[in-house]
Amino acid sequence: YRVQGSDISSNANVSRLQSLGININLGHRADNIGGASVIVVSSAVSSENSEILAARAAKVPVVQRAEMLAELMRLKWSIAVGGTHGKTTTTSMIAALLDGANLDPTVINGGIINAYGTNARLGDGDWMVVEADESDGSFVRLPAMISVVTNIDAEHLDYYGNFDSLRSAFQTFAERIPFYGFATLCSDHQEVRALIGRVTDRRIVTYGIEPPTEVFGYDLSPTANGVRLAIQMSGRSRGAGRVISGVELSMPGAHNVRNALAA
Template identity: 40%
Template sequence: MKIELAKTEIIHFIGIGGIGMNGLSLIMKGMGFNVQGSDIINNKNIDRLKKNKIKIFIGHKKKNIEKATIIVVSSAIKKNNPELIQAKKKQLPVYKRGEMLAHIVSLTKNIVVTGSHGKTTTTSLLAGIFSKTKLDPTIINGGVLNSLKNSAKLGKSDWCILEADESDGSFVQVPSTYSIVTNIDREHMDYYNSMNDLKKLFIKFINKVPSFGKSFICIDDKNNNELLKNIKIKNYYTYGTNPKSQFYINNIKQLKEFSEFDLSIKLPGKKNILIKKIKIPLLGMHNIRNSTAAAAVASTIGISKKIIKQGLKEFKGVERRFNKIFTYRETSFYDDYAHHPTEIKEVLNGVKTAYKDNEIICVFQPHRISRLKDLKKEFSLSFKKADTVILCPVYVAGEKLKLGFNYNNFAKDIMKNSRVKLFLVNDEYQLAKFIKSNIYGKKIVIGMGAGSISSWMRVLPKLI
């Protein structure tokens, strides 16, 4: 679909190397928009953009936006960014990523996935089911789908499956035909003043779903349950392991190779349906819930049981979601994006259930000082299903905040509250040295965090 719209505009993305900005810029380029962008460093996302002939500037400088007529800014960009300051000086229109995303998908039938955790995997699972149909949706995801080797794909139909990020509040502007709310948790409190503010925005998002669409809400989540009391028009379906769920998960099996469950569907005015033995190549209850959300939407829009089961069973996964990266002396090493206490607990619960007899070592790199300060106690309690924690320095992600507490005392809190052995390392070299000296036999080592920990884990084979 080549378009003539905005032909004279040059759209500049500040922070184009972030996964969400990356996907949006690729889709806009594919639609015929003139797109460019800047970021502080080269990364895999930047390489993908260059292959698609998108002009990239490394480093944020005033001159990068000389020819730009519209600015799209990542939620990670601070107000003192020189390009953002210059754009305001030039009185250029400046849009948040979520606002631009809302404009781009305003003419399509959208399945919008939001929530504090599980968005990327749920979006990817939906894309996996749709890939088995003749519907060819546009996909805009917050992670790289292994099947696409990309986070975005421009489809030929008028369907769009997209992840909407709640970090800066702009997700409410994304128009949805169908929406999924996975859960609501204490996250991004640097933007929201309170949990109440966050919940109000989710209510607004759910209420915006049109009468001919539907919201799908997981009622295993306490905060989601509270929301339902404040939604006057009951234009939603519920899912979960809660027996009151309209898409009810039961007969669960969790094994090393796959998880399996049945899905009982009881909707008002419709015949009851049972989808038996749904298999997913993923671990953990969180992924069973994510798969159920995808199956619920697919079933509601008329995709057959057979295709739903095939799409889920043949799911190829998402980068940085419990991906095995190498084996060393019989120990398996994994990479995971978990960077919030809830995510850490869910991943560890899933691994412990499937690998009952294996020792679990978690290499944790806290992400953002603001998050660590806000959830310090919750973090200290989140490693109970691990045997050992290797604690790395905080990845500050550009924040210029003071920690305000002793990091060694935080380490002691983890040991005490999660009842684990704990070791501190300062960099990937110390981590490699520790692994070389201490790790062997049938163990599971998981690198966790949203910062540079993925690179640390992937460079380990060269260092050990």
């Protein structure tokens, strides 16, 4: 496919794409989609958007970002990171670890990764890590081998209607992994801890800074740049029985320790 796009105004991402030779239209207009074979939209775009209306009138398929993302994920061993908070940071940390292991991952994040200067990176390796957006329920389509749930709070109820529907969506997301994959769940968070008890027929690895958990961060102490901690692996986690001492995290706060433990 030849790719083009449109945005309501110019920004750093638009400028970067234009510098790469991609045609980006400023403003949404029906004539922007002329000749398009498919329209991909983010969850922030209204169904009444002029380009979407024109595409549907012309019988051009309109697909959500998550559906296109799912097609890309089928080509790789994929990790999907979901949760109300911490998705972007955790996705960035996983990407950094895969990069550090010379696995050359493909990365699609919700925010800018400082090391890349962008929110996306096309790698030649077999691994892919993506941020899963739960706001419109489409994250349940993502075919991940490993799913991560950082936390679950009562947000996006305008879409879900009630908290139980949101809980059910996260359960579907966590369980949509293949039998050889696993769900990585934060046992410190009350709602995720309840989710652990509901997930069936799929392997789970828990993490947190409150025992009992399988990837356990402890002896946290602040440093000039962030936090120092030790990590104990147990249960079903890879490397069970191992203790990693003197871990230096260059980000402050217990929430970032949890994000790092997930990674």
